Amino acid sequence: MTNNEQLVKDLTAKDEQKAFAAAKEMIDGKNIEAFQILADKSEFLFDFVKNNVNKRLQKAINQNNYKNLFSFLKVYAPDFEDIVVASLAKYADEELTDEMYDLLENGTESEKTYSAKYFSYIPDTISADLLVDYALNEDNEALAFNAAKALGVMKIDSAYEKAVKMLKSEDDFDVLKAVKFLVAYEDKNAIDALFEAMENSSMSENIAGEIPYLESLLTLVKTKKEKALLCLENILSAFGEILPLNQIFNYEMYDVLSFLISDNQQNKNPQTAAVLLSALARFDTLANNEEYTFDEDKNTKEEVNEIFKLLKNQQEYFWNAQKKLVAAELDSTPVRISTALQMIVEFKIKDAEAKIKELLDSENEIIICEALSALKQISSIKDLDKNKILSKIKDGNKKALIESLFLGC
Numbered sequence: 001m002t003n004n005e006q007l008v009k010d011l012t013a014k015d016e017q018k019a020f021a022a023a024k025e026m027i028d029g030k031n032i033e034a035f036q037i038l039a040d041k042s043e044f045l046f047d048f049v050k051n052n053v054n055k056r057l058q059k060a061i062n063q064n065n066y067k068n069l070f071s072f073l074k075v076y077a078p079d080f081e082d083i084v085v086a087s088l089a090k091y092a093d094e095e096l097t098d099e100m101y102d103l104l105e106n107g108t109e110s111e112k113t114y115s116a117k118y119f120s121y122i123p124d125t126i127s128a129d130l131l132v133d134y135a136l137n138e139d140n141e142a143l144a145f146n147a148a149k150a151l152g153v154m155k156i157d158s159a160y161e162k163a164v165k166m167l168k169s170e171d172d173f174d175v176l177k178a179v180k181f182l183v184a185y186e187d188k189n190a191i192d193a194l195f196e197a198m199e200n201s202s203m204s205e206n207i208a209g210e211i212p213y214l215e216s217l218l219t220l221v222k223t224k225k226e227k228a229l230l231c232l233e234n235i236l237s238a239f240g241e242i243l244p245l246n247q248i249f250n251y252e253m254y255d256v257l258s259f260l261i262s263d264n265q266q267n268k269n270p271q272t273a274a275v276l277l278s279a280l281a282r283f284d285t286l287a288n289n290e291e292y293t294f295d296e297d298k299n300t301k302e303e304v305n306e307i308f309k310l311l312k313n314q315q316e317y318f319w320n321a322q323k324k325l326v327a328a329e330l331d332s333t334p335v336r337i338s339t340a341l342q343m344i345v346e347f348k349i350k351d352a353e354a355k356i357k358e359l360l361d362s363e364n365e366i367i368i369c370e371a372l373s374a375l376k377q378i379s380s381i382k383d384l385d386k387n388k389i390l391s392k393i394k395d396g397n398k399k400a401l402i403e404s405l406f407l408g409c
Contacts, residue, residue, distance in 0.1 A: 004034040008041060011056065012049050019052070023060035030071040039077035054083045061087040067096075073103065076110035078142060085114055089121035097124055104130055109140055116146035123154045132159045135181050136166065144177065148184035160185055167197040179207050183214045191215055195227040198234065199335065208234030209243045217256050229275050232256065233339055236275070236282045240292040246300045254307050261314060264322070271336060273325035276311070277343040280319070283308040327352040334364055341374045353379050360389055365398050376405055 001009070010022035011034075026034050042050060057080065061069065069084055077084075088096065097118075104115035104127055116134060119127045128151065134140075135147035136159070151159045163185070166178035175197055182190040191214065198207040208231045212220070217235075220228035239245055248254070257279055264272045286292045287308035293301050326349060329340035337359070344352045356378075359371035368389065375381050386406050393399050 004031065004037055007031065007034045008037045011038065011053055012041075012045060016056075019056050020059060023053075023056040027057065027060045027065050027068055030068045032071050032075060035072050035077070036075045038080070039075050042077060042079040045079075050079050054080060057083050058087065063091060066091045070099070073111045073114045074108060076113050076142065081114065081117060085117045085121060088118060092122050097122055101127055109143065113140065113143040113146055116143055116150055120146065120150040120153045123150065125154055125156070128154060128156050128159075132156070132162070135159065135184075136163060136177060141180070145180065145184045148181040149186070152185035152187065160187060160190075164190065164193055167193055172201050172203045175201055176203055176206055176210075179210050183210050186214065188215055191220075191224070192227075195224070195231065198231060205234045205238035205242045208232075209238060209247070212251050217251050217253075218259060221256060221260065225269075226271065229271050230335065233275050233278055236278050239282060240286055245286065245292065245296050245304060248300070248303050248307065254303065254310065257307060257310060261310075261318075264325075265318065268321070268325060270325045270328035270340075271332065273322035274329050274336070274340045274343050277319075277322055277326065277347060278339060279307075280311045281343070281346050283311055323347055323349045324351065327355045330355045330359060334367055337367055338370055341370050345374050345377045348378055350378050357384075360384070363392075365393050365395055368392060369398050369401055372402060372405055381405065 007022050007025060010018050011026065013019055025031065026038075038053070045053075061083075066087055069088055072084060088100070100115045100118045100122075101124070103111040104119070107115060112134070116131060119131065131147040131151050135144050135151060138144040138147070148159075148163075160182070163178045163181040166174055166181075169175050169178070179194060179197060182194060191211070194207065194211050194214070198204050198211065201207055211217075211231055212235075217228065217232060220231065235243060235251060239248070257276070260272050260276055263269075264276065283304065286304050293304060296304075326340050326343055329336050330352070332340075341356070343349070344356070353375065356371050356375050359367055362368055362371070372381060372384075372389065375384075386402070390399060390402055393402060
């Protein structure tokens with residue numbers, strides 16, 4: 001073990017006296033090599049250990065050595081970013097702010113990222129033009145986020161308005177950049193625009209995963225239920241694939257689903273019923289398939305199991321009631337109809353057959369195909385008029401799909 005590795009081991013150990021001595025040695029000695037080891041190791045540290053390290057570093061930084069932190073800015077360490085930047089901001093003066101601006105303009109990627117965060121602590125608008133450029137054009141997500149956060153603190157309305165306009169871009173990656181900007185900017189007036197972008201994007205799951213960082217999902221399901229349930233459905237479908245499972249804590253998923261269960265016992269909302277059934281199916285898969293949880297930590301695995309237990313332990317009459325409600329969702333929007341059809345197939349809800357057949361008269365070719373597929377899976381389509389259905393379809397691929405569904409009937 002090298003001296004620097006031992007230093008980091010001491011810094012992360014339980015012995016407070018030895019840990020503080022290590023923190024002081026690192027700061028006083030401008031030991032960038034040890035800081036790099038700490039940064040590399042941080043993803044394997046428990047949160048309480050990282051919190052302890054941050055407290056020790058904060059205690060070790062003082063008026064006589066705070067400028068040594070400039071050496072550490074070459075190593076981007078998100079878990080220790082706030083303590084580094086907050087300590088610099090604590091001793092900020094005009095000269096230090098000028099130095100941070102110079103790094104923002106001419107520094108390395110790491111130095112720019114720290115400097116952008118600095119201007120959220122010291123909101124000097126001289127940095128605004130650079131921050132706008134980084135926030136909306138930069139591929140480095142940490143730099144873009146910090147820049148957007150600083151602009152939000154400064155309340156640079158022109159940047160906010162530019163991001164809102166970007167939500168209507170035909171490039172989904174530009175839309176996602178705008179979404180992340182608005183979440184970091186922290187103006188809750190953007191919520192409705194974010195919901196609209198989610199509904200119109202092919203990256204709806206990615207966008208949905210960002211929205212609860214601007215306003216909690218629990219608050220949204222209480223205040224903007226229809227849109228929030230669409231957001232929740234996107235999150236559920238993305239869990240374990242597009243979105244990391246450990247985000248269930250950030251989304252307060254247990255509390256959200258507990259609220260919806262209680263709420264729908266009284267209000268009997270068909271959209272809520274479809275989403276709850278979707279949650280039951282998804283967490284059944286997540287809890288019983290190690291492919292999704294193998295690399296997750298103990299807390300995440302336990303939370304997944306607790307959420308599944310919450311859902312599974314609801315009385316049979318409750319779930320029967322949700323299944324009966326789902327058919328009413330077939331009178332709603334195409335996105336909600338798709339979710340309802342998936343749940344009807346998942347839970348073999350044959351009572352919905354008549355409502356599904358009504359969808360075959362839709363003008364929406366996708367809905368016709370989804371309805372026909374659902375009917376074949378829960379019942380039979382052999383008595384349906386294939387030619388009448390095909391007469392409503394113009395897309396060649398969808399015609400071929402319908403032909404394949406009727407094979408063997």
